[in-house]
Amino acid sequence: MTPSELEARFAQYDERIAALEAEKQANSWFTLAVIGSHPDTEMLLEVVRAAIQTLRGKTSSEAPAGVAAATVLRLLEIERQILKAQQSRQELAEAAEAERLLEQQRAGSEQER
Structure with a gap:
């Protein structure tokens, strides 16, 4: 792999990690909302x-x-x-x-x- 291909792959990983972290935060807020309103x-x-x-x-x-x-x-x-x-x-x-x-x-x- 070339350095630019590696850089592109790492950028994709960073995007995926950020998306997973955002989803985790959204799930936490949803869980708190369900608990609070149940x-x-x-x-x-x-x-x-x-x-x-x-x-x-x-x-x-x-x-x-x-x-x-x-x-x-x-x-x-x-x-x-x-x-x-x-x-x-x-x-x-x-x-x-x-x-x-x-x-x-x-x-x-x-x-x-």
Whole structure:
């Protein structure tokens, strides 16, 4: 291969890598959107955990080791994101309840005056 052919090939590789990185980022944002908008994160968590267990149980002939390992890692990240979303929802619910109780308390104090 000539230097210009090598340079052209490397440029193609760079373009492919950039496209894969952009796709990965888009998938991450999509995943966050699905988790954030899903009404039943507990069910979503069960599905992700079942997928993790299924992949961990696959033999190497059913799923290449590198692909299975990378997929399990991504699913573990999704599991972490779901747990974080659940925690955030719980904290928001608790804050809303505290605010509601405070408003009731204020209303009661104003009626006593």
